[in-house]
Amino acid sequence: MAKVAASIPQGTRDFGPDVVRKRNYIFRTIREVFELYGFQPLETPAMENLETLMGKYGEEGDKLIFRVLNNGLTDPNHAAKARVAFENVLNGKNDKDLTQRALKYDLTIPFARYVAMNHGQLSFPFKRYQIQPVWRADRPAKGRYREFYQCDADVVGSKSLLNEIELVQLYADVFTRLKLGVDIKINNRKVLAALAERCGAPELLTAITTAIDKLDKIGLDQVKEELKQRGINDEQITIIAGYLRIGGDNPEQLAQLRNLLGDIPGGAEGIGELERVVSQANPAAPCRLVIDPTLARGLNYYTGCILEVKARDAQMGSIGGGGRYDDLTGLFGVPNIxxxxxxxxxDRIYDVMEELKLFPDDVHTGTQVLFFNLGENESRQAWTLMQELRANGVKSELYHETTKFDKQFKYAEKKQIPYIIIIGDKELDSATAQVKDLRSGQQSPVPFGDLAKFSFI
Incomplete structure (x- = not known):
């Protein structure tokens, strides 16, 4: 067998034990808050039918969908069909002879598909959370990966703004627990639709939001240029540029939005929704709820409030986002949900917390106790005591072989095991173990019968 250099695909990563423990700390924190707010767990397949995903993420998003090639080894005509199909794909057409499935781009569309397939069995409002990987054929960069995890919480079957208010508070609770200062930015697609209407071109909403969504990355001048390339004239661009210059605190921005768009019914409705959410949701430090008129989130399915979360003290893109999608299941033939x-x-939250050194000191702790292996009789006794500790929920190990103290000490230090237990000849005779806290250096004798009651913290 030919030797192959060990490698992984660009934009993917391996995670060693230390990284996994830190990631699990984030997952556990988010999951606990999801459960606290009454959300139920759900999982969907890694792959979806291509038609389920295409056309749901806007022009830019569709380009980033990973298509899965058909397995045609059983078809003798596969190669010829694949060549024709590949030419079709190069010309911008989908061809089922080449690909019928795709890796999921996010968790929202698969969730909408799930609701459409199971709406007759669900109790509404249905609150679900989902923690799974997704895939995007994006260019890898800091905080941008081709395989990454999303943790979603959604409520379907309700139009109440209490859901938006609750989700803002959920964000704040998670980031407060993680001790991460964030700005929770909020806007409303109805406001953006009113902007397009003010420009006299409501049909250009998607073009306008797609360009505005790039403001942070390319700046106002480049946004203007892109708007021009999308067929938007100078007068319309002037209106949009004035909108993008709205600033100040939340009340000041609401006033400026009313002056510009408040006479348009949809604009007034969107501004009213913003005012309701920011007045009732009141996240405490280190989190802030901030109106951001430049927030567009260029996904076609959003219809109302939209949210995005940015870490305040780190150079990183958004670490969270979402919004209202009042007819997403209608894409699958089940309207009005x-x-x-x-x-x-x-993944981005992890990078920010690592940069800001926000992980707790004990996050690395896996094994709490290491029993030294000092001989056959000693290890037998250690094994019995170790099983008692495990039965009491204490994560324990017995060193795998009899060897020098120094080697066993180094193993404990490298794995950051806080406690070691030493049982030698004297300890067997006295039925007493020597328990040492490697962090403080304190050592004390503990009778075998009391070891299960010892506090290993």
Whole structure:
């Protein structure tokens, strides 16, 4: 067998034990808050039918969907069909002879598909959370990966703004527990639709939001240029540029939005929804709820409030986002099921917390106790005591072989095991173990019968 250099695909990563423990700390924190707010767990397949995903994420998003090639080894005509199909794909057409499935781009569309397939059995409003990987054929960069995890919480079957208010508070609770200062930015697609209407071109909403969504990355001048390339004239661009310059605190921005768009019914409705959410949701430090008129989130399915989360003290893109999508299941033939949801970008949250050194000191702790192996009789006794500790929930190990103290000490230190237990000849005779806290250096004798009651913290 030919030797192959060990490698992984670009934009993917391996995670060693230390990283997995830190990631699990984030997952556990998010999951606990999801459960606290009454959300139920759900999982969907890694692959979806291509038609389920295409056309749901806007022009830019569709380009980033990973298509899965058909397995045609059983078809003798596969190669010829594949060549024709590949030419079709190069010309911008989908061809079922080449690919019928795709890796999921996010968790929202698969969730909408699930609701459409199971709506007759669900109790509404249905609150679900989902923690799974997704895939995007994006260019890898800091905080941008081709395989990454999302943690979503969605409520479907309710139009109440209480859901938006609750999701804002859920965001704040998670980031407060993680001790991560964030700005929870909020806007409303009805406001953006009113902007397009003010420009006299409501049909250009998608073009306008797609360009505005890039403001942070390319700046106002480049946004203007892109708007021009999308067929938007100079007068319309002037209106949009004035909108993008709205600033100040939340009340000041609401006033400026009313002056510009408040006479348009949809604009007035969207501004009213913003005012209701920011007045009732009141996240405490280190989290802030901030109106951001430049927030567009260029996904076509959003219809109302939209949210995005940015870490304040780190150079990183959004670490969370979401919004209302009042007819997403209508894409699958089941209309009139409103919904709203948010997502946590765990990979970016991890990078920010690592940069800011926010992980707790004990996050690395796996094994709590290491029993030294000092001989056959000693290890037998250690094994019995170790099983008693495990039965009491204490994570324990017995060193795998009899060897020098120094080697066993180094093993404990490298794995950051806080306690060691030494049982030698004297300890067997006295039925007493020597328990040492490697962090403080304190050592004390503990009778075998009392070891299960010892506090290993």
């Amino acid at each position: 409103p919904g709203v949801g948010i997502s946590f970008g765990v």
